[in-house]
Amino acid sequence: MPKIALIGAGQIGGTLALLSQTAKLGEVALIDRLDKVAQGKALDLSQAGAVTGSETQILGGANASLDNADVVIVTAGVPRKPGMSRDDLLDTNVAVMREVGAEIAAKAPNAFVICVTNPLDAMVWSLRHASGLPHHKVIGMAGVLDTARYRHFLSLELGVAMRDIHALVLGGHGDTMVALPRYTSVAGIPLTEWVKRGHLSRERLDEIVTRTQNGGAEIVALLGTGSAFYAPAAAATEMAEAYLHNSRRLLPAAAWLDGEYGEKDIYAGVPVIIGARGVERVVELDLDDNERAAFSKSVGAVRELVAECAKRMQTEN
């Protein structure tokens, strides 16, 4: 059985453990700075298995280890709290990525690593930097989540099942993300056709794109405390499954760019093929002038944050 190590046993980590158990993806090791919380959640989930019929081993805290994990999903860190500046958040989470990256390098150097911690694109860069793992084995979860939000809103608008809506979202995870209506289809019918035939107005589509860009903030405001966790966990699970089952899914994710889309030495959201070798390919698309400009702006915002992370990594050396 493959081993899935979850670093961070908070809201997303706990949900990831449940989804991994339900999908019988592999043994789960739940690891957190709060050792007892991880141990408690693992025990609770193991007992749930008696009811749901899952015998999958779930260990947590002092009983769990990162050793030789096949997949590592990182949600460790803190979410932004009221009164906390972006710099404070970066200070804390870069330090967490540094610590976690070194642990992964020492104990699970062959793992496929999925980063979920925010600010996403800068954190996946920091985690890769700190771990020294190959770029194609370290990826960030954002695009599947952003696309899920977009597909959900479109489904409500069009009255079509979410699973029949295929879509791509590019760029950084945040309000500069770039939804691509030209590359959205409903069971193969381009979304642009729906607009042309008057089933969806240009204005409603623009509203949906804006709501997608603010999808995380909308949930933060409703929850009052903490941020979204069900959909982020479902999205990261889909990526882990693509790797473990070598299913070569084409999914949007924060991947290392080495000249693709005219960008180099940076992580940003693009469509990738995930299989047994990790990121097997970055899939390039023709972008029109507006899309290209929006993508460059988004990557520019990621570069600014990464520069801040790089400074912090250096000063801590």
Ligand code: APR
């Ligand atoms: N090592 C291990 N665990 C850590 C460390 C560390 N160095 N630092 C913090 N943690 C743990 C916390 O103890 C907590 O249990 O990370 C967990 C984070 O869980 P939550 O606060 O519940 O956050 P969650 O909602 O799961 O989101 C995690 O993903 O989407 C992003 O913005 C979100 O950055 C946040 C992350």
